[in-house]
Amino acid sequence: KGRFGYDYVQHGDRLTTPLMRKNGNLVEADWDEALSVAAERLVSIRDQHGKGSIGGIISARHTNEECYLMQKFMRAVIGNNNVDSGSRLTHSPTVVGLLDVTGYGAMTNEMDDILGSEVILVAGADPDVDNLIFANKIRRAIRERGSKVILVDPRKTALEKYADIWLRPRPGTDLAWISGFIRLILSEKLLDSGYVRRHTEGLDEVRKAVKAFTPDYVEKLSGIPQEDLVKAARLYAEAKGASIAYGSGITQHINGTDHVRGLANLAMISGNVGIEGGGLYPL
Numbered sequence: 001k002g003r004f005g006y007d008y009v010q011h012g013d014r015l016t017t018p019l020m021r022k023n024g025n026l027v028e029a030d031w032d033e034a035l036s037v038a039a040e041r042l043v044s045i046r047d048q049h050g051k052g053s054i055g056g057i058i059s060a061r062h063t064n065e066e067c068y069l070m071q072k073f074m075r076a077v078i079g080n081n082n083v084d085s086g087s088r089l090t091h092s093p094t095v096v097g098l099l100d101v102t103g104y105g106a107m108t109n110e111m112d113d114i115l116g117s118e119v120i121l122v123a124g125a126d127p128d129v130d131n132l133i134f135a136n137k138i139r140r141a142i143r144e145r146g147s148k149v150i151l152v153d154p155r156k157t158a159l160e161k162y163a164d165i166w167l168r169p170r171p172g173t174d175l176a177w178i179s180g181f182i183r184l185i186l187s188e189k190l191l192d193s194g195y196v197r198r199h200t201e202g203l204d205e206v207r208k209a210v211k212a213f214t215p216d217y218v219e220k221l222s223g224i225p226q227e228d229l230v231k232a233a234r235l236y237a238e239a240k241g242a243s244i245a246y247g248s249g250i251t252q253h254i255n256g257t258d259h260v261r262g263l264a265n266l267a268m269i270s271g272n273v274g275i276e277g278g279g280l281y282p283l
Contacts, residue, residue, distance in 0.1 A: 042078070051079035060087035093251040094282040097260025102273055102280070109243070109279030115141050116277030119239035121150045123263065124174065124249020126157040130283035134245065135159070148239070150232045152177065153249060165232045173222035174250055178262035180218035181233040183210040185269060190237035192271030200268050237270050241277025251282070 008014060018034035019026040045053055056078070058070040067085060074083040095105035102108060114120065114137050127135035135158075141147040142162050151163035154171055169177050185191050186207055196203055215226035236242050244267055250259045264273075264280060272278030 046078060052082065054078050054080070055082035055084070058083070058085050060085055060090055089252050089256075090248060091251075091282070093256035093260050097257045098264055098280065098282075101261055101264035101268060107279070107281050108267075108273055109276070109281070111137055111281070113276050113279055114138060114243055114245075114281065115145060117141055117145070117147050117239075117241050117243040118277065119148045119150065119236050119242040121152065121236055121242065121244045122159055122163075123152040123244065123246045124251075124259075125153070125245055125247025125283045126155070126159070127245065127247075127283060128158040130247045134281065134283060138162075138245070148235060150236060152232075155249075165228060165235065167224050167228055167232055169222040169224055172253060174253070174259050175255060175262055176213060176218050176221040177224055177229060178259065178266060179210040179213035180215060180222075180224075180229050181236065182206065182262070182266055182269060183213045184215065184230060184233040185237045185266075186210070188234070188237075190234065191269045195271030196269055199274070203269070206265055206269070236266075241275060242267075242270060242272050243277065243279050243281060244272075245281040245283055247283045 017028045018031060020029040020034055020037065021027075042054060054074075056070055056074040058067055062070075071083045075081060098108070099105040111134055114134070120138060120141065122138070127138060138147075138149070138159070139162065142149065148164045149159065149162050150165045150167070151157070151159055152167045152169065152174075154168050160166055167177065215229050218224060218229055219226050244263050246260075246263060250256065250263065253259065260282075267273050267278065267280055270278075273280065
């Protein structure tokens, strides 16, 4: 990634020629042979099993032009609409979720604003894998600003050794702890009332939605000890400038968009959108 992701270019395991399976083994082939065999097999599968029997998936890392060619190949050549991209699972929950709550479907702050965060909440993300540049900025904030870190992830990541609090929810229960954070902030009147009054709407609906998520109930659902949840929620809410960074551990679920909406609501009730040192950072 960035200036760090160079070692794979000359890596000994990198494939530099197509491979074809012959007599049970993968052997090197030239491009003409590999493309011809692939095309012939696709045609035979389509003719034997119908146009709907083939699907195409393209990486979100490809260019717009390459994605366009992939969908054109599937629709015009194969003859169906069975085409997808990893971006539907990775970034689209962020686009929809943040757009719904903040009106802007991307990072709300520039990366350097993290250097002013008193508290950094990292949920479902391993910045050293997802975004190394951002990971370095988090470490710089810890070193220079003394930023506190709340890590929410069932996995042990490289950030764990810097975390002041590490919450380990059961996979798939993120909505529970997010709702628990919001409920506790509302019930203990730790919200930024002036900010909420000036910049938000729908607080009563949010209050109703999280009513059931007491610390005890969240512990039953997620496995996060009550005292840890309360401590983390208070630390986040009482900070002068708290940021939220999240990754695929938040978005790549059937309810990933709801997770993003929840984190955006958490940031909004705390007055942490539109300020330096606050914000939401999808990695």
